[in-house]
Amino acid sequence: MSPIFISYRRSDSADITGRIYDRLSQHFGKDAVFKDVSSIPYGVDFRQKLDQALSSCKVVLAIIGPSWLEVTDDKGNRRIDDPKDWVRLELETALQNEIPILPIQVGGARTLKATDLPMSLRPMAHRNAAQARPDPDFHIDIDRLIRSLEEQFGSIKASRQDDSNLAADSKTPMIWLHGWDSYKPLGGEDSADHELDWSAHYHKPSTSPDVADWEKYFAPQLRALKQKVDAEFSSQVLEFRSTLPLAPTLAVGHAFSRAGHYKLRIKQNDEIWQSYDVAASSLQFNLEKVYGQSGNNLLIGFGVTGNAWPKIEELLKTAPKSFNATVYAQVPKPGSTSITNADAIALATQAKDLMRQYQQKYKASCIHLVVFAPAAYALFLGQYLNQLGEIIAYEYKGTGYQPAVKINT
Numbered sequence: 001m002s003p004i005f006i007s008y009r010r011s012d013s014a015d016i017t018g019r020i021y022d023r024l025s026q027h028f029g030k031d032a033v034f035k036d037v038s039s040i041p042y043g044v045d046f047r048q049k050l051d052q053a054l055s056s057c058k059v060v061l062a063i064i065g066p067s068w069l070e071v072t073d074d075k076g077n078r079r080i081d082d083p084k085d086w087v088r089l090e091l092e093t094a095l096q097n098e099i100p101i102l103p104i105q106v107g108g109a110r111t112l113k114a115t116d117l118p119m120s121l122r123p124m125a126h127r128n129a130a131q132a133r134p135d136p137d138f139h140i141d142i143d144r145l146i147r148s149l150e151e152q153f154g155s156i157k158a159s160r161q162d163d164s165n166l167a168a169d170s171k172t173p174m175i176w177l178h179g180w181d182s183y184k185p186l187g188g189e190d191s192a193d194h195e196l197d198w199s200a201h202y203h204k205p206s207t208s209p210d211v212a213d214w215e216k217y218f219a220p221q222l223r224a225l226k227q228k229v230d231a232e233f234s235s236q237v238l239e240f241r242s243t244l245p246l247a248p249t250l251a252v253g254h255a256f257s258r259a260g261h262y263k264l265r266i267k268q269n270d271e272i273w274q275s276y277d278v279a280a281s282s283l284q285f286n287l288e289k290v291y292g293q294s295g296n297n298l299l300i301g302f303g304v305t306g307n308a309w310p311k312i313e314e315l316l317k318t319a320p321k322s323f324n325a326t327v328y329a330q331v332p333k334p335g336s337t338s339i340t341n342a343d344a345i346a347l348a349t350q351a352k353d354l355m356r357q358y359q360q361k362y363k364a365s366c367i368h369l370v371v372f373a374p375a376a377y378a379l380f381l382g383q384y385l386n387q388l389g390e391i392i393a394y395e396y397k398g399t400g401y402q403p404a405v406k407i408n409t
Contacts, residue, residue, distance in 0.1 A: 002034035003153065005057040005099075007090045013065035016106045020063065020132055023142045050090065058153050058260050060094040062124070063132075065107045069116055081118060092097075092120050099259050100152070100409075103129040104145070126365070126389060127199035151223060153260065172265075173233045175225070177252065179244035180205070187240060193233075196225055202245055206398040211406050218248065219406075226255050240266040243370045246371050246378040247393035247404040249362075253382020254407050264383065268376040273341040275380045280346035283339075285329035285354065292325025298364035299323040302351050302381075303330030304339060304373035314369055315394070315401045325362040329354060334372075344377040364408070366390040370401055385409050 004024060008017040021035045026255065031406065034053045054060070068087075071079050079085045094101050101124060103112065114125035130148070132141045176183045176192040179202040185191070198218065202208050209218060229238065238256055244250060256262040263276040288309065292298075299322075301312045309328055329337075331347065339347075357368060369391055371378055385391055388409045395404035 002032055002053060002056070003058040004028065004149070005060045005090075005094075006033065006035045006063065007060055007087055007094075008035075009065065009068055009071055011071055012067045013063045013106050016065075016134075017063045019138065020104070020142065022073060023139070024146070026243035027146055039168065043176070049092075050086075054090060054093050054099070056261065057096070057099060059149065060091065060099055060101045062091060062101055062103045064105050064109045064112065064129070065104050065193055066109050068109060069112075080121070088118065088121065091124065095120070095123055095387070097259075098384065100386060101127055102148075103127050104132050105129050106132045108138065123387060125359075127387070140358050143392050150227075153197055159387040170311070171233065172235045172237045172239050173229055174239050174241070175229070177240060177242040177244045177249075179203075179242065179248065181243045183241045183243050185241065191238075192241075194225055194228060196221060198244070198248070202248075205245070208245065208395060208397060209404065211392065211403045214248075214251075222251060222255050229256075230327065236261050237263045237265065238301045239272075240264065240379070242266060242379075243374060243405075244375070245395050246375065247395040249375050249378040250369070250371065250385065250393045251407055253315055253379040254385045254409065256383065257386060258383045259386050262383070264379060266376045266379055268341075270373055271341070271382075273344060273376040275345070275383055278341050278345050280349060281340065281342035283331060283343040283346050285331060285347060285350055287327070287329050287354075289326055289328040290358070292323070292362060294363045295324025296365045297323045297325075297368060298359060298362050298366070299326045299368045299370070300355055300358065301326075301328045301370035302347070302373060303328070303334045304347060304371075304377055306335040306372050308370055308372035311396065311401055315370075318400065323368060325358070325364070327354065327358045339374055339377070341376070344374065345378055347373075348377060348380040351381055355388055364389070366392060368392045368403070370394045382407075 006017060006021060021033055024033045034057065044131060057321045069078065073082065080088055091101060105126060112125045114122040122295060130145050163390055173193040174190045176195040178195065178197040178199040181203065182199050198302055241273060256264060301308050303309065307330060312328060316323065359367060367388060371381065385407055386409050391407040391409060392403045393405040393407065394401040404408055
């Protein structure tokens with residue numbers, strides 16, 4: 001199936017959407033881009049085809065023209081207010097399934113405001129929009145869009161499920177991530193197909209990389225790893241062995257996200273935990289601290305294997321004006337109960353919901369995230385970090401929590 005889904009209104013932006021489709025198809029391949037008229041064969045149930053395309057895509061491009069909001073039906077009612085409107089249904093489905101949405105403004109369209117949208121679509125108002133201006137700027141803007149898509153999603157190509165001549169290896173790739181120590185395999189383990197060796201930088205917590213280092217050196221290496229894996233392997237299941245700290249582990253999970261249909265396995269102690277085909281347990285976080293006011297910066301902490309609040313409180317004291325609001329949640333009796341794979345799934349799902357809930361409540365554009373948990377939990381939570389704006393993940397560096405990783409979701 002196609003990883004890029006184009007959503008648009010024909011009466012609003014059909015011509016320029018056609019040009020965008022042509023450029024993206026030329027670059028990524030025709031099968032990599034879905035647009036209703038061009039992608040649905042005659043005689044096929046278009047509702048079923050749209051559902052299939054949305055369920056398998058990596059990103060939805062929402063083409064917003066000057067009349068996108070104001071298009072009306074025969075009775076003069078805005079179509080966007082109709083729960084059965086196809087454009088609304090497409091975007092609601094993407095939001096519900098945590099598929100990234102990238103608005104593209106065309107024809108001088110203004111930026112969407114939350115108050116202009118139905119409640120179900122208001123998260124779109126917080127998406128950073130791209131532009132596709134008329135000539136002579138059109139190709140410059142689409143070149144920029146292509147670079148952005150490749151940076152965020154790596155190798156974009158149609159699902160190999162539709163390709164009868166698989167060139168890529170269908171085995172499950174084994175990826176080793178070296179952090180506070182080099183990973184040392186046990187007897188009988190598969191060798192690594194790919195590795196990221198950051199042990200020289202993470203072996204001492206007090207001198208581990210900061211956000212500036214992450215953006216300059218480590219994030220590009222992670223993107224390059226993803227591109228290699230996507231290019232060489234057809235399997236959506238990836239297996240990890242890792243000694244990375246929690247913050248970069250979150251970033252790895254985000255790179256291989258649920259929205260991208262990745263299924264992850266990782267060795268946790270002596271067990272293999274996986275992000276798929278595991279029923280969530282009933283374990284839930286208890287909200288311990290919720291206070292503050294609306295503003296750009298929201299601090300959220302999750303305690304799983306221990307009580308992180310004392311260290312978070314120290315962070316708040318050292319930077320009292322850095323955060324507008326604070327939320328802290330932890331499991332009952334953290335550290336006293338062994339966490340299972342099923343618990344990690346349950347807690348990652350709830351953490352994602354709490355992050356979205358309080359981001360919207362406090363109108364935050366940046367979430368500052370502290371996690372005290374098993375590495376597998378951090379990896380699985382990273383897979384859910386989607387459409388939450390900017391996230392700064394913190395790492396404990398001997399004297400306290402410090403910003404370590406920036407993730408743009």
